Amino acid sequence: MPLRVLGIVGSLRAGSFNRALLRAAVELAPAGMEITIFDGLGAVPLYDEDVEVKGDPAPVAAFKNAIRDAGALLIATPEYNYGVPGVLKNAIDWASRPPGKSVLNGKPAAIMGATPGGTGTARAQLALRQSFVFTDTPTVHRPEVLVARAHEKIDAQGRLTDEPTRQSIRKLLEALVQWETRLRPGAAPA
């Protein structure tokens, strides 16, 4: 059975550096891993409990179903004002419902991020990990893929050309395979 990974990018920008990281991950996926990039984040409305009680809007249902159907998540997040962009945080807030029984509970996840700045989205990634404590989403710790000065590593066609960064994404994907295997029900303790 292939490991089906859902790629989620926290940017709606056509030329997004973070989308470029996910496209590179699709190319670098190890044998037995299939990565699909979720395309509907821009259609997810702002979270509103009054709307939620009447039933999830279709884009929210599509997002939750995609998470439910995936064996693991791979999230590429930008950093906005030292935090997670609202587009991504809002979608996670929808997906986190109902608390304790959401599609995020127990779903293995890996995080990476790119910025033209110098800190490689370190603060946004930590903020995302913090939310995943509440949702009980077990997240790969290492390697941390913190892509600083992304404009020097991704070309005008949106291709990640920097070999060390490609290597660290490869290692992250291998770590995600091991992580998912360890977390599988009935897996032998590590």
Ligand SMILES: Cc1cc2nc3c(=O)[nH]c(=O)nc-3n(C[C@H](O)[C@H](O)[C@H](O)COP(=O)(O)O)c2cc1C
């Ligand atoms: C509202 C806003 C806030 C930002 N804050 C940060 C920040 O805190 N740290 C950082 O490294 N870059 C910051 N940036 C720059 C983003 O890293 C940059 O726009 C990046 O290209 C966004 O990711 P994307 O290419 O995937 O769209 C910010 C950009 C915007 C629009």
